[in-house]
């Protein structure tokens with residue numbers, strides 16, 4: 476197939492082998508791997524030339540034309556020949572189509588934007604892209620990013636998945652300087668990533684996609700190691716519980732808005748568990764179930 480077809484599809488990492496018309500009017504685009512990084516073992520990073528098996532996958536891509544395109548990627552399963560590596564074999568993956576992905580990266584991004592920016596429902600987006608609701612939902616949650624906090628002296632990172640080897644310079648979407656929480660997990664809710672700094676009781680809200688700080692606020696008194704429980708979100712509200720058993724209820728909003736503080740009166744370091752409308756809170760003395 477001539478180079479122009481690969482250019483027309485414009486999906487980095489693959490080239491077009493051939494295009495076949497389907498009986499119903501659609502077209503099947505057969506793809507070969509073009510990215511040489513695809514043959515690097517995800518465990519040890521060593522390149523392999525030993526093909527174990529060939530197989531095909533059919534990732535969904537952006538809607539195109541009236542009858543759409545169906546992608547078929549002819550990829551290889553490689554043996555890892557590195558003696559020190561425990562991985563026997565691996566399947567080729569590229570940034571746009573990571574291992575086990577059902578949709579291309581660009582399709583996933585577009586679904587996330589349709590919901591996050593244009594207010595379409597997950598069901599609408601799933602129907603438009605011809606994917607299941609859970610697949611569309613996974614694309615929306617986290618905007619295709621993985622968030623992690625590296626502790627008090629370290630940054631909070633938003634990482635683009637799909638990289639192989641050292642992704643420090645290639646796959647960081649955004650990162651903070653320092654001041655990450657040590658024990659509590661960050662919380663992603665709707666468009667915002669919330670972190671509680673457990674050295675100064677300061678909550679920070681980030682725009683999850685850009686990493687821009689939207690607002691900060693203090694929860695109670697500034698304390699070292701004052702928060703252990705991870706925050707939870709329900710119904711447009713975010714709940715942060717400190718070690719004294721005080722739960723600060725904030726609105727998931729564009730500004731810092733403390734709605735109220737609940738006090739359970741016992742030392743609490745466990746995260747609350749929310750099950751079918753009930754809150755389970757474990758303190759150092761009791762297990763409370765709160766609900767109707």
Ligand SMILES: [Zn+2]
Nearest residue numbers: 516519555560
């Ligand atoms: Zn290996």
